[in-house]
Amino acid sequence: DTAVSQTPKYLVTQMGNDKSIKCEQNLGHDTMYWYKQDSKKFLKIMFSYNNKELIINETVPNRFSPKSPDKAHLNLHINSLELGDSAVYFCASSPRGEYGYTFGSGTRLTVV
Amino acid sequence: KNQVEQSPQSLIILEGKNCTLQCNYTVSPFSNLRWYKQDTGRGPVSLTIMTFSENTKSNGRYTATLDADTKQSSLHITASQLSDSASYICVVSESSDYKLSFGAGTTVTVRA
Numbered sequence: 001d002t003a004v005s006q007t008p009k010y011l012v013t014q015m016g017n018d019k020s021i022k023c024e025q026n027l028g029h030d031t032m033y034w035y036k037q038d039s040k041k042f043l044k045i046m047f048s049y050n051n052k053e054l055i056i057n058e059t060v061p062n063r064f065s066p067k068s069p070d071k072a073h074l075n076l077h078i079n080s081l082e083l084g085d086s087a088v089y090f091c092a093s094s095p096r097g098e099y100g101y102t103f104g105s106g107t108r109l110t111v112v
Numbered sequence: 113k114n115q116v117e118q119s120p121q122s123l124i125i126l127e128g129k130n131c132t133l134q135c136n137y138t139v140s141p142f143s144n145l146r147w148y149k150q151d152t153g154r155g156p157v158s159l160t161i162m163t164f165s166e167n168t169k170s171n172g173r174y175t176a177t178l179d180a181d182t183k184q185s186s187l188h189i190t191a192s193q194l195s196d197s198a199s200y201i202c203v204v205s206e207s208s209d210y211k212l213s214f215g216a217g218t219t220v221t222v223r224a
Contacts, residue, residue, distance in 0.1 A: 041217050042114075042214065043201070090155050092155075103155030104155050106154070
């Protein structure tokens with residue numbers, strides 16, 4: 001199936017831990033993104049990578065570090081997790097020109 | 113202040129009825145406007161995308177309109193079905209690459 005897939009789907013962890021969320025797309029898109037959707041359902045962009053190069057970094061704490069080993073993967077590593085990091089994190093990808101923007105199904109992170 | 117405002121925040125309709133969702137935006141310069149449907153626990157899925165020159169676009173029972181002069185868009189759902197229960201998100205793209213502005217969404221509940 002052609003898609004944006006992210007793992008895990010659910011993640012429950014304690015405060016202070018370090019965790020990673022993985023994202024892969026097999027659509028051949030050039031650009032990948034990480035979004036955070038808070039409890040009010042509002043989607044906010046965190047990072048964007050184009051061909052492994054960081055192009056958007058939206059005032060995200062430096063505890064969040066994206067890693068793009070190749071243009072089909074964009075992983076999100078979070079250090080020293082805090083309660084406020086609890087949210088649903090969406091990965092997305094798009095080809096050049098924005099059409100065909102595709103979201104993954106989300107990772108629900110709960111920090112306890 | 114968010115650059116994309118949606119109304120109403122939520123609505124409940126009976127199966128088979130029509131409804132219209134509103135989106136006002138201040139994003140400039142404007143590139144395109146998209147409507148997404150997000151089912152509970154899933155990622156957003158694109159319904160329509162309209163550029164500056166397009167006034168209306170349909171996707172099955174979904175019809176989106178755009179007035180780029182007044183910076184308003186609407187999404188009309190015809191003959192609603194139970195499967196239309198979801199959050200509908202208006203997203204506006206700036207002319208610069210990769211920059212999307214998201215509305216907070218309208219939650220639609222269709223009841224039998």
